[in-house]
Amino acid sequence: EDKVVQSPLSLVVHEGDTVTLNCSYEVTNFRSLLWYKQEKKAPTFLFMLTSSGIEKKSGRLSSILDKKELFSILNITATQTGDSAVYLCAVLAGTASKLTFGTGTRLQVTL
Amino acid sequence: GAVVSQHPSWVICKSGTSVKIECRSLDFQATTMFWYRQFPKQSLMLMATSNEGSKATYEQGVEKDKFLINHASLTLSTLTVTSAHPEDSSFYICSALRGAPTYEQYFGPGTRLTVT
Numbered sequence: 001e002d003k004v005v006q007s008p009l010s011l012v013v014h015e016g017d018t019v020t021l022n023c024s025y026e027v028t029n030f031r032s033l034l035w036y037k038q039e040k041k042a043p044t045f046l047f048m049l050t051s052s053g054i055e056k057k058s059g060r061l062s063s064i065l066d067k068k069e070l071f072s073i074l075n076i077t078a079t080q081t082g083d084s085a086v087y088l089c090a091v092l093a094g095t096a097s098k099l100t101f102g103t104g105t106r107l108q109v110t111l
Numbered sequence: 112g113a114v115v116s117q118h119p120s121w122v123i124c125k126s127g128t129s130v131k132i133e134c135r136s137l138d139f140q141a142t143t144m145f146w147y148r149q150f151p152k153q154s155l156m157l158m159a160t161s162n163e164g165s166k167a168t169y170e171q172g173v174e175k176d177k178f179l180i181n182h183a184s185l186t187l188s189t190l191t192v193t194s195a196h197p198e199d200s201s202f203y204i205c206s207a208l209r210g211a212p213t214y215e216q217y218f219g220p221g222t223r224l225t226v227t
Binding site (some may be wrong): 102 | 145168208219
């Protein structure tokens, strides 16, 4: 059974801090790993990672995948209160295009 | 980006009644859509894969007779929760799979179901 584990489960930081969120996986026929941000509604897409070692960046967010060690990290620098959300990691595996989600990391950024 | 809508956004129903939730891809055709359920403070759990023109594929532990899925067209999938009970109260989210070249899933905004 495919498995995706995120850590930490929950995190509280001060505005301006840098955070690193972790995602490890055990799946059969890995295709890609995706990061989503979920506030009150459905997840919004952040990154899709397919190749090892290539960092993807979008503003203050960046992510990288290590296919040898089977994990990915999501970095957020200079955090803002608007970054408060649940960050979900999901892995696309097999031919059926099904996503397996991790439990998520709840990030709270305080003033 | 692609747009997926869900209707209704929020529904409250009485125990024993059935509720239908619609998922539409507004600007692309989706032969495959997915239905997820999310309980409070938990992650998304895939319930079923909906394929246009054929039967849905349900994940282990999901009752196909309780959660009826119909993917009648390339832009519409419906999930009907039959004989709803309070334990069915949850956030239901659909996603639509876009074809080549991206094969990305686009999520709808979700439907919050409360069964009283």
